[in-house]
Amino acid sequence: MRTPPIRRHALRLALAALLGTFAVATGASPAAAAVTPVPGDPLTGSGAVSRTLLTKAELTGGTATSTIADSAFALPAAAAMPLHTFSGRLELTGEATGGGFTELEDDFAYTNAGDSPRKHLPEISLEFVQNGSHLIPVEQGLRITGNAVWNLLVSPGRAWSETGDGGWSRASVPFALVQRNANCVHNATMTFLFNATSVSQVRYQVTQETCLYFKFDLWGQLPATYTPYPVAGAEAVRNAHAAEIAGRLPTRPIAALAADHPSAGLDLAAFGSGVTPAHMSAYGLLHDGVNYVSGCSTRQGTYPFCEVMRLPSYSTAKSAMAGTALMRLTQTHGTGVSGQLIRDWVPEHASATGRWAGVTINHTLDMATGNYRSPTYMSDERGAIVSGFLTAEPYATKIDLAFDFPSRVAPGTKWVYHTTDTFIATRAMRNYLGSDLFDELRDGVYVPAKLSRGALTSLRTGNSATGQAFGGYGLFYNRDDIAKLAKLYNNDGGVAGGVQVLHPGLLGATMQKDPADRGIATTSAAGFRYNNGFWAKHFTPAEFPQYDCSFWVPFMSGYGGITVAMLPNGATYYYFSDNDEFSWYAAVHEAGKLAPYC
Structure with a gap:
């Protein structure tokens, strides 16, 4: 038989x-x-x-x-x-x-x-x-x-x-x-x-x-x-x-958030709101160590591998790579790293002109070099220089264009958004370190934080695995990676694997916990600051009457519609989309029901 x-x-x-x-x-x-x-x-x-x-x-x-x-x-x-x-x-x-x-x-x-x-x-x-x-x-x-x-x-x-x-x-x-x-x-x-x-x-x-x-x-x-x-x-x-x-964080469907916190009175529609559903890749809320996640829709249903759907960094890399690299070098090399002069570490460009006299790594990561063409928000970023910079593959072309802005004001006094600045700061930190900066970040931060193997590479010049890491964009996450990075900054104080991998003082300032160092005011809108590659939004009762106190929300932001908002109650709301829609305040308000900001 x-x-x-x-x-x-x-x-x-x-x-x-x-x-x-x-x-x-x-x-x-x-x-x-x-x-x-x-x-x-x-x-x-x-x-x-x-x-x-x-x-x-x-x-x-x-x-x-x-x-x-x-x-x-x-x-x-x-x-x-x-x-x-x-x-x-x-x-x-x-x-x-x-x-x-x-x-x-x-x-x-x-x-x-x-x-x-x-x-x-x-x-x-x-x-x-x-x-x-x-x-x-x-x-x-x-x-x-x-x-x-x-x-x-x-x-x-x-x-x-x-x-x-x-x-x-x-x-x-x-x-x-x-x-x-x-x-x-x-x-x-x-x-x-x-x-x-x-x-x-x-x-x-x-x-x-x-x-x-x-x-x-x-x-x-x-x-x-x-x-x-x-x-x-x-x-x-x-x-x-x-x-x-x-090693992945525990995950639950976003719908389970209300069931897990029945007394909070959550309106789950706030999470993911403001973004056209057809253009949403993924969103989630990290709370109490649990990654509450959305689905991952495609034009043919649900992606079969939501847990490893690859999500681009775009300018969140300015925070997750360049800004984090400064915190890493400060932890390993001391507090003098921020004040290092660009002209000393990229001398073939910065020392040839007086435009970069006095400009530090910190100024450059804050996008406050004083060198720009237009102070209007995003005017330079959408101009011919940055366009050429973004499409250039060779390092020599990219670095030449990055330095191609005239001096306007003293460093540290005016914020002008430049992806080119982050590239310059990344190069300066690489030369200061004396070895590949991304490799230091990978081995010293990302691996201890248990990021996925797929997150341990970066876009580099020359379309090469050995070129200069871009710094200002070019990383690739999955939903577990982005939750772990936010947890490292917002919950763990820069400790990964039981080791202090990021400088706690610089991390505290970056996360808006140091009133004496909130970074530089941006020209994007009132109430925004930029510090060490991270954005921050000031929530005040005047703008948001539902609160009876003021608080800051540091966040990472990326081209096309990407936000990772790290809330002062320990939660983090994130979403990745591609319809140029930046809408996350409703999620901040709703997450405040889990633990009050005031």
């Missing part, structure tokens, strides 16, 4: 447990006993998945004619443990010509010239290892592809089995297209079947982005090859992923 498929799969799971691993690899050895299982594994489904999209027949012989529901790429509730262990390289073919494309917004006419490379994937060749049902790319973070327009971010996905796949295992992997030399992120997913020696075709689609000026859908199904082999350092990669999952 033939054993039913579901029962056969149950027998395989039992054998896997006896062997001390959660996946049986056909034709391969079981995972090493030293590997730490990923929290939540093993899968306990029967494999009896009712599937109408991306069936085995479609993946082995079909074609893609449009995007489909993103749920087809998601781990189904009935998924069973994979029958095989993927170890080796997946390589797609035909990327440069394959696939379909629908343009939704293109402010710079990128795709007007016929069959633009923006309508296709870059070449994709990825090395994976597997830990139970988790399929883990060996290289995470920003991948420099050499493509004319696209770089890549690839995150860990999942592997499982379904009885309808006829003895194959199934995989789904989240990835993102990242515009070369730019911070836009276009989130995508790919899926395929695999066994011990081969793979099906790979189906992929891009259905979501955080990008104000360029939006599109992209899809396709391409041939691929699987080269199985033991991956060097596989055990370390598996264990690092298990530790990353275990």
Whole structure:
């Protein structure tokens, strides 16, 4: 009598447990006993998945004619443990010509010239290892592809089995297209079947982005090859992923906030309000160590991997990288770092002219160098110099343009928004340190704070992994990363892993806890300050009559509609969107019901 498929799969799971691993690899050895299982594994489904999209027949012989529901790429509730262990390289073919494309917004006419490379994937060749049902790319973070327009971010996905796949295992992997030399992120997913020696075709689609000026859908199904082999350092990669999952902050749906705090009388509609839903990537509220999170909508439903959806920093990097780097160097090198002169540490530019005499690192991070063309809010930032700076790849061109502003007033007396200033300050701190500034921040702050592996890279000059980190933009988060950074600043006093990684005095001033150092008044609107790369808004009873006291809210802000507001009651509200909508006061008012500001 033939054993039913579901029962056969149950027998395989039992054998896997006896062997001390959660996946049986056909034709391969079981995972090493030293590997730490990923929290939540093993899968306990029967494999009896009712599937109408991306069936085995479609993946082995079909074609893609449009995007489909993103749920087809998601781990189904009935998924069973994979029958095989993927170890080796997946390589797609035909990327440069394959696939379909629908343009939704293109402010710079990128795709007007016929069959633009923006309508296709870059070449994709990825090395994976597997830990139970988790399929883990060996290289995470920003991948420099050499493509004319696209770089890549690839995150860990999942592997499982379904009885309808006829003895194959199934995989789904989240990835993102990242515009070369730019911070836009276009989130995508790919899926395929695999066994011990081969793979099906790979189906992929891009259905979501955080990008104000360029939006599109992209899809396709391409041939691929699987080269199985033991991956060097596989055990370390598996264990690092298990530790990353275990180290994430607790998450709850944002709807659970009201249930967890029934006496607060919360109106949950305040969170996410003021932003067009179609342009919202994600939002959340960190409160009492719990990350209350929204969904993550795409044009085809819910993104299958909300927990690792990649979110761009844009100018939040001015805080999370450049400003944080100053706090880090002050902790490791003393309080004299802020007062170091730019002309002493970028002498090839600043010492050639008197414009930078007396300008310090602190002035430059505060955007108060005294060097500008127009004092009108954002006039310089939207002008030809900064436009050229943002599009330039070579360091020499970028730094030349960064210094191309005339002297107007004494340093420290006038705030003018310049991304170029942050680049200059980043270079000066790098030269002062004598080694790569981002690497110091990564190893000294981000790793102890347990940011994801995908957050440990930055955009750099020369479209290179070794160029100068931009400082003012160019980081990539997930929702856990941004909550952990806010927690480091707003709740933990700059302590990560039990170690003081940021200077407490400078952090206190940055977080508006030092009345003697609130930074410099901005020209954006009344009641705003800018200090060490961080914004702050002064909430007063005159402007907000619902309060009977005044308080400050430091925040990070990013191009297109990104805000991370760190509230004085310990909560943090954040959202990432791309319709140029900056609306977060309602969330501040509502979060005040959890613990009063006054």
